[in-house]
Amino acid sequence: MSKPQLKSAAAPASTQPPEPKATVSAAELGARQREISVSEFFTKNRHLLGFDNPRKALLTCVKEAVDNALDACEEAGILPEVAVRVEVASNGDSPPPASQANRFRITVVDYGPGIVRQQIPRIFAKLLYGSKFHRLRMSRGQQGIGISAAGMYAQLTTGKPVQIISRTSARAPAHYFEVQIDTKKNEPRIFENKKIDWESHRGTQVTLEIEGRYQKGRASVDEYLEQVAIANPHVKLVYHTPEGETKEYPRTIHELPPQPREIKPHPYGIEFGMLLKMLHDTRSHSLSGFLSSDFSRVSSKVAQEICKGAKISPHTRPRNIHGETAETLYKTIQSTKIMAPPSNCISPIGEKAILHGLYKQIKGDFYTAVTRPPAVYRGNPFIIEAGLAYGKGPEEAADKPERPKMPLAEGEQQEDDNELANVIRYANRVPLLYQQSACATFKAALDTSWRNYGVSQSRGALPAGPMVIFVHMASVWVPFTSESKEAIADYDEIRKEIKLALQECGRRLGVFLRRREHAKSEFRRRNIFELYIEEVVEACSRLKGGKLAKEKLKNQLQKIAKKRTGGAKTDEALGSRDGPEGLPHSIIVTAEGTEGEAPDMPEVAPSEEVPGDEKESAPPAGQKTRVDSKTKDKTATPRRQPKPHGRKKAVLRPAKARKRAKPGKS
Amino acid sequence: MARKKAKKNGAVEKKLVGVADTVISAAERSKDPTLSIPVRSLANVTFDEKRGMIEMGRRKQARSFFNVGMAKKFMQTVLVADALAELQRADLTTSLREIYYRTKHTIRNSHENTFDGQNESDPLIEDLEVTLAALREELHVRAENSGTVVGPLVLVDDGDRVDCTRLGKGGYSVPSIVEPEYIQITKCTADFVLLVEKGTQWNRLSEDKFWRRYNCILLTGNGQPPRGVRRLARRLHEEKGLPVYVLVDNDPWGYYIYSVVKQGSINLAFESQRMAIPKAKFIGFSSADPDRYGLPRNVGIKLNDKDINRAKELLKYRWFQKKQWQDEIKRMLSSGLKYELDALANKNFQYLTKTYLPRKLKEKDWLD
Ligand SMILES: Nc1ncnc2c1ncn2[C@@H]1O[C@H](COP(=O)(O)OP(=O)(O)OP(=O)(O)O)[C@@H](O)[C@H]1O
């Protein structure tokens, strides 16, 4: 979001009047110079906030509302549960199909803390109003602009006000608001404000009506929500698509991620301008006090050291430091040895949760996840996490039996997987859907030598194969390449961390692939032997004129075969029992079942719309779906939900279509 | 076919059952069932100078069941042994092709065939022959009848008397099994046996009644002589004391045919004892003959690369080390030409019968 740009544009232009030109006098210019309201600025520069085209606008509106809902729930310590409904809006006549419609109504409901009545208008109808900007803490939103920008976009395109219902507790009434922005003044205009009956005891519901376009596929609302579900397995998400489908993303982690802590900025991380501002704004009366109380990792000793180094008295009033002195101070700070910032302010998703997310949403044979130890770029602590989902899943393999190998005629080609891996990127748990190639995560994925891990990769390309690469950067301040928060800037420290994480994932994938290959060939060997044993035994029996204990010979031969093909080890590698030895934080899925840290998938209601009360929560623990693979038959096979969208690689795998055997029960 | 002597061959059946015993006893000891099969290649034959025949060496290859590369072959070998034992018990003879069909079926619970072609079963029969030291005839497997004989010879075949002087130009078709149990030689007044490579020359000689004028037995195997023909020549040589002369084209293949008749084949070296005729002579067509008989150069055929390589290989064979043979082969190589017997027709149609062979016999112009 274009915080810096908005600010500079909004700043009074009179501080530094432009050089007068011959034709226009300074006085004339001066007459034209006036404050630009941020709202006006937005109207002209809506692309900066993600409203460049109708399709992206639809996504951005959903995204802002969902991000806020998740932030609010987490901050209030409530396990997030969010319902998103996107409907075709029409003016009376029968609505067009979703793919042709250009007007949509978006409703996002959370069961979070709610918003106090007085704040509602300003939150939804005043740009740059929020609770997250004035602090250094990991959260999805930062600027205090997201939801009001969406509201303004609605206002600009359809003229409809934002509708809000919010309630803070079962004892408090629910308030209904209709608000718009006064774009000149950047102040809310309230159209409606009343108490209503609301079935939810707590939470917030936002409704926006906008011009947009709904199209599945890359960078769609569907993809966004799916990716949210992957990175946030503690969230229960229900999505009513404009085509009338309902997609449920069940919760697989039943606890909140640890609360990220707020920290003060680290001296290495601030820019000169920021330092000036802090010097001006501080409540401290002395430089040393300012340094040690407004920054993290600056003890009074370090503060003294800085003052000495900069040859400024520690008792100087911070407000009086400017110009050259300030510059000297800035340089001295950068060259003083200061401890790295604390990293407990960051709350990574965690290996287990990433695994669950990937496993839940992406069909595959192998999953792994890595959370790197905290690192620092420019004074900002950050944590990189990476994950992999590899393969197409045993169901798919079984659905499509290997076609008999035929000699290929001229011009025919092995219709094989030359598809490339799919990179899914996150910053503070928010999926990044645009500008992939500008993103450090993408560059690091290209940089990694996947071939070392048994995956093919052409020069300068992503690895090939049915693979989803997950990268998450968690930080109090994620450096984006531009205000639109679409790509992570390519700092050396960041890229290095991403690569290390990807390499570890790759290494595990390599182990898995090699192991599976080995097991397969052993299995093939054993199969061959088993096949021929029968023949040999029969022939021997005939040779012996029928005087042969056939079963005995057969058993003896089978025993030898098993011994010679790796015995129980092969059984294991083929997925009958035991975890993926030597593969931490990984899940292996075979036709027989799942090994590793796989989550139990909660039962999901049939895919019809759940009427009325949508707040049906997950079933009590213990009532998990476990279908013994042995008993799988047609009736036990749950209906598959229609494929959620056209994405090829990360095929959404509805939880209920998953079957697994309890490990050890093979 | 012949039923009478069947019970005698209980020994062969026992050998075949031995294959099953190998499997059973290995399984009993939790060992990988393995057959040791003598290697059938040039590297594993020796030439017994004294006896003048090729003998099989001691090298053996292991064919194990629990080896991915060999498992199928092992299984197939057992199946072939089973089929051969069945023949023994039923006292029937059969062809290689029928063995293939008999053993071919789809393996249970699969789409895989036990055999996909006769080329898979044929070598296994040879493997069993050498492994069990059983002749193909003893295994009751016959080849196609493709040999012919005429001349002063009377045989009894399945109780029928066959007088080979009274069979017109066509002669008697030599069966593939000519063992005394099946074919008896009751009368033979010939002076020698002429074994001719090609049917065309044999026809010429038969038509011209060459056998009558020179009192010989004319045999042909239409190319590489089949076992029946070789075995009949050997019996005539051994039982009736007839010298055997071999008449082949002048090319490396001709030399090779001669060497198989004389010393035995590399592939089934162990059979040499019963098949080889170490005293057989090479009567022609020699690389010296074009000169001697004044054949023009233009009826020769240029040696191709294969011929040249083959000839060079022959030069290295232990049984071609005699000086005359080295000269013979080198002469062909240096001329760069090979000659078919048919080229003699360039002189006149009966040159072979009227001039060439009579002169050869008179001059005793042959190689040993
Ligand atoms: N669903 C909600 N429940 C509770 N509080 C909310 C909700 N949505 C928004 N808020 C409050 O409103 C503020 C403004 O939201 P807004 O999306 O405009 O900005 P932001 O989330 O702080 O930053 P960004 O511009 O990056 O989204 C938030 O900081 C939060 O305090």
Ligand SMILES: [Mg+2]
């Ligand atoms: Mg927000």
